[in-house]
Amino acid sequence: MKTALTISRIMLLAIFVLPVSAEPGAPGSDVVFNAMQDEMSRSLAELKLPEASQPYFISYRVTDREEVSISGRYGALTQSEQTNSRTLSTDLRVGDAKFDNSGFISNWGNLYQGAVPLTIDDDYSALRRQIWLHTDGVYKRAVEDLSRKSAWLQSHPQTDLPPNLAPMEKSVQIAGPTSAKIDVRGWENSVREASTLLQEYPLLQEWQVDYRATRILRRYLNCEGTRYEKGDVVQFLEISATSQAEDGQRLTSFRRFFTRETDQPPAGEQLAREVRQFGKELTTATQAGKIESYTGPVLFEGYAAAQLLSILLAAQITPAQSPLCSEEWMQQQLKLGKLTGRIGRRVLPDFISISDEPTRRNFEGKFLLGYRLYDEEGVPSQDLTLVRDGRLMTLPTDRQPSTKIPLSNGHSVSLTSQRTAPGVTNLILKSSRAKATAKVVQEMRKLCLDAGNEYGIIITLLESPDIADNYRWGDAEDQSDDILPPVAIAFKVDAKTGETTPVRGLAFEEPSVRSLRDIILTGKDDQAYNLTQSSYVPGIGYPATIITPSLLVEEMDLKATKAREPLPIIPSPLAETNVH
Numbered sequence: 067m068k069t070a071l072t073i074s075r076i077m078l079l080a081i082f083v084l085p086v087s088a089e090p091g092a093p094g095s096d097v098v099f100n101a102m103q104d105e106m107s108r109s110l111a112e113l114k115l116p117e118a119s120q121p122y123f124i125s126y127r128v129t130d131r132e133e134v135s136i137s138g139r140y141g142a143l144t145q146s147e148q149t150n151s152r153t154l155s156t157d158l159r160v161g162d163a164k165f166d167n168s169g170f171i172s173n174w175g176n177l178y179q180g181a182v183p184l185t186i187d188d189d190y191s192a193l194r195r196q197i198w199l200h201t202d203g204v205y206k207r208a209v210e211d212l213s214r215k216s217a218w219l220q221s222h223p224q225t226d227l228p229p230n231l232a233p234m235e236k237s238v239q240i241a242g243p244t245s246a247k248i249d250v251r252g253w254e255n256s257v258r259e260a261s262t263l264l265q266e267y268p269l270l271q272e273w274q275v276d277y278r279a280t281r282i283l284r285r286y287l288n289c290e291g292t293r294y295e296k297g298d299v300v301q302f303l304e305i306s307a308t309s310q311a312e313d314g315q316r317l318t319s320f321r322r323f324f325t326r327e328t329d330q331p332p333a334g335e336q337l338a339r340e341v342r343q344f345g346k347e348l349t350t351a352t353q354a355g356k357i358e359s360y361t362g363p364v365l366f367e368g369y370a371a372a373q374l375l376s377i378l379l380a381a382q383i384t385p386a387q388s389p390l391c392s393e394e395w396m397q398q399q400l401k402l403g404k405l406t407g408r409i410g411r412r413v414l415p416d417f418i419s420i421s422d423e424p425t426r427r428n429f430e431g432k433f434l435l436g437y438r439l440y441d442e443e444g445v446p447s448q449d450l451t452l453v454r455d456g457r458l459m460t461l462p463t464d465r466q467p468s469t470k471i472p473l474s475n476g477h478s479v480s481l482t483s484q485r486t487a488p489g490v491t492n493l494i495l496k497s498s499r500a501k502a503t504a505k506v507v508q509e510m511r512k513l514c515l516d517a518g519n520e521y522g523i524i525i526t527l528l529e530s531p532d533i534a535d536n537y538r539w540g541d542a543e544d545q546s547d548d549i550l551p552p553v554a555i556a557f558k559v560d561a562k563t564g565e566t567t568p569v570r571g572l573a574f575e576e577p578s579v580r581s582l583r584d585i586i587l588t589g590k591d592d593q594a595y596n597l598t599q600s601s602y603v604p605g606i607g608y609p610a611t612i613i614t615p616s617l618l619v620e621e622m623d624l625k626a627t628k629a630r631e632p633l634p635i636i637p638s639p640l641a642e643t644n645v646h
Contacts, residue, residue, distance in 0.1 A: 096295075101193035102126045102287045109158075109201050110289055118209045122166070123159040123231060125288035126197065127442070127480070128152060128184065134248050136277040138261035144274075146254055153181035154197060157288075157486075158204045160212050163231040167212035169466060171400065172392040176211065177485070177603060218392050228387060228467040232474050236291040239440050244297035244327075248279045256333050260341045264307060267345040268638050269352050272537055273307035275341075277331070284442075284480075292444035300324065300435070300609065303331035305344050308537035309352040314630035315571055318534045319348045319527060319554050324596035324609065326433040351555055356571035360624040362519045363510045365616060367503075370525045370555075372595035372612040375493065377550055378579050379405070379413075379420070380610070381600050383452065384488045386461045386468035388602075399604055404579045406461060409470060413458045414582050417499040420453040422462060424476065424491035434611040435596035436491030440476060443486060447476035452493075456583075464488045479601075479608040487601050487608075495614045497588040506589050506618050507559060513620065514561035523624065524566070527555040539631050550577040552627055575623035589616035 106124050114120045130152050137145040159166040171177055182200050185192045260275045283297045306320040321344050323331040332340050366374045382403035391397040405413055414420070424447035427437045440446050443465050451459050461468075462477035464486060479489035501509070510522040529551040552573040557566045592615045599610035 096285070097188040097190050098128055098193060098285055099287065099293070099295075101190055101197055102128065102285065105194055105197040105201060106287065106289060108198075109205070113201065113205050115206070115209055119160050121158050121160055121205060121208070121289075122162055123157070123289060124201070125157045125286065125443070127155040127157075127181075128285045129155070129181065129480075130186070130283040130285075132281045134250055134253070134277075134279045136250070136253050136257045138257040138275045139273065141258065141262035141265055143254060143258055146250070148250075150186050152184040152186045154184050154200055155181040156201060156204045158201065158208050159231065160205070160208045161230075163233070164229045165227075166230045167208045167215060168230050169387070170211060170215040170218070170390045170392070171396055172211065172214050172218075174396075177400075180482075214392065215390065218390070224390070226469050228469050228472065230466070232465045232467045232472060234290070234292070234443070234445050234465060234474060237294070237440065237444050237446065238292070239294040239296070239444065241294075241296040243283045243295075244281060244299050246279070246281055246299040252333070253277050253279075256337055260305065260337055263338060263341045264305075264345050266342075267349050269309045269349050270307045270345065271309055271634070271638065273305070276302070276304045276306075278302045286442070286444055288444065294440060294444050298326070300326050301329075301331050303337075305341060306533045306537075307344070307348055309348055310631065310633055311352050311354075311356070311570060312633075313356070314633055315356070315627065316534075316538060316629065316631055317348065317352055317554070317570060318529060318537050319344070319351070320530055320533050322597070324435050324598075326435055326437070326596070329433045347555060350568050351570050354568035354570045356626060357558070357569050357624070358626045359575075360523060360572070362517060362621060363513045363522050364619045364622045364624070365506060365510050365522065365524045366619070367524055367589075367591075367616045368526045368593070369595060370527050371614045371617045372593075372597060373528045374550075374581075374617060375495065375612050375614055376597060376599055376610075378577075378582050380490045380493055380612070381602075382406070382579055383458070383461050384490070385466070385602050386463050386471050386488060387466055400602060403602065405458060408458050409460065411458060412456045412583065413579070414453055414456045415499075415585055416456040417497055418453065418456055418585065418588070419451065419496050421494045421496070422450045422452050422477070422490050422492065423494055425449055426492050426494075429492075429594040429611075429613055432594050432596075434492045434594060435609040436493075436611040438491060441474075441478040442480045443474065443478040445474045445476040445478065447491065450475060450477075462488045462490055479610075481601055481603060481606045481608055485603065487603065489601060489608055490599060490610050492611045492613065495588070495592075495612075497615065499586075500588045500590045500615060503589045503591050503616060506587055506616055507564070509587055510618055511559060511561045511564060519561055521558040521560050523569075523572075524557045524559060525553055525555070526557075528552070529554045548574060548577055549579070550574045553624070571627050572624045573627045575625045577622070581619055581622060584620045584622075585617050586620045587618040589618075591615050 135147050257275045264273045279301045286294045303323040308318045382405040388402045424438045463471050464478035465474045478486045514522045558569050594613045598607040600607045
């Protein structure tokens with residue numbers, strides 16, 4: 067089984083202390099900033115190939131990351147590690163703001179080229195040398211990319227190409243590092259105990275508990291004078307497991323907890339309750355009956371409501387401008403969001419409005435993962451009304467202009483590759499047609515009775531493809547490119563009696579973004595869900611928050627999943643000692 071937390075093993079202290087630098091942000095006191103600034107000034111003045119232009123724009127982003135990673139399986143720890151790293155990302159452009167080397171993909175290296183490592187010591191000479199050598203290589207590639215882009219456009223003429231870099235005013239934001247204490251031994255015990263508790267559920271074949279605490283300090287500098295320094299601490303806890311029904315269908319489920327600043331993931335008795343609820347939920351789903359097909363109302367509750375908005379809305383409104391690609395197959399992988407061309411048109415019912423509020427720090431006492439005052443390019447972050455009365459009003463943008471939105475609104479997010487991209491921050495749904503959860507269920511039952519359906523469907527969790535793929539033993543026969551993943555946890559609600567029964571084995575039949583327009587009612591159970599939002603770069607996401615109530619969709623088509631895997635020849639050894 068793959069793991070997302072593979073880092074070189076080193077010894078951990080009982081308490082991991084994330085230190086604070088002295089006098090953060092004082093002029094001239096930061097060796098890293100000094101090295102960035104000095105090498106940038108030299109490159110702008112001297113970096114030039116014969117018959118090629120000098121850089122007109124350079125930005126450096128240096129990221130310090132200190133991380134604790136702990137994993138457990140089957141009641142034992144499989145990983146407990148601490149790493150310190152520092153990386154450099156460079157945006158260097160030749161040409162001019164109207165036409166430069168950016169926005170053109172000639173190979174996957176242009177897209178996935180990662181940040182390069184820097185020394186973690188604040189050694190001016192070592193930093194200068196590494197930044198110099200990296201900048202030299204980036205400049206040479208930029209000159210080549212500009213030449214390739216110009217040649218490609220001669221044979222593939224484009225109309226109404228926007229400029230490549232939007233203007234912005236200089237800004238300086240120094241928030242400084244963040245300190246935190248992580249009780250490593252305590253979390254080792256929590257992870258071990260959580261993975262031990264799942265032994266009580268013998269139908270679970272594999273499971274894993276992952277904990278990660280990350281302190282990040284980002285320094286940014288560009289040649290226009292914009293500079294920022296900001297620190298953050300994020301903790302992540304994930305419980306995942308897989309099982310098989312009697313007919314061989316594989317079921318995977320998960321629970322994720324993202325916390326920020328002083329918020330903490332569940333631990334101790336709270337974590338034990340979460341683990342037991344999780345184990346019972348997946349066991350119940352594994353033993354549930356299956357449904358071959360369904361057409362009718364579907365109620366998305368809890369995390370599933372956030373997943374629906376994440377996939378059908380947030381992922382479909384960026385980027386505002388797609389990069390040019392030299393190969394058609396690359397263009398197919400880097401499609402514009404399905405809603406980016408629908409500004410001014412209806413994408414949701416008229417009783418729903420959606421805002422994106424990066425400056426909102428918390429919701430009902432919970433720190434929001436998307437909170438920021440300025441984005442990864444140093445642009446002040448603007449609160450946006452994305453959808454007003456069902457109509458799409460604007461899109462999140464960075465400094466890459468589009469034909470419809472020429473300026474950045476401060477929504478550049480940092481991806482795990484070297485790139486930045488436009489993205490959502492704190493997505494908030496507001497409804498003027500909301501009812502208590504019980505009344506929403508009653509409305510669904512009424513729709514079923516009117517349509518002659520015996521029952522309606524409530525979905526509380528969709529699969530996470532990265533988790534499902536890790537647990538799958540072989541290639542599933544019915545894997546598809548459907549926009550929505552299969553259902554992980556669902557229930558059918560008897561239209562007459564209201565009785566709720568678990569069901570399994572459901573996937574969506576030709577889902578599309580038009581399903582959002584079929585929402586007819588929302589609950590009053592708004593919750594904030596910190597999650598990883600997918601970007602337009604395949605396989606790469608970024609942290610964001612979605613605040614939403616339950617969502618009742620008038621009609622959706624569901625089908626039975628067909629993928630099956632051979633059952634184990636003999637049962638789990640835990641089945642001999644545990645019966646649930």
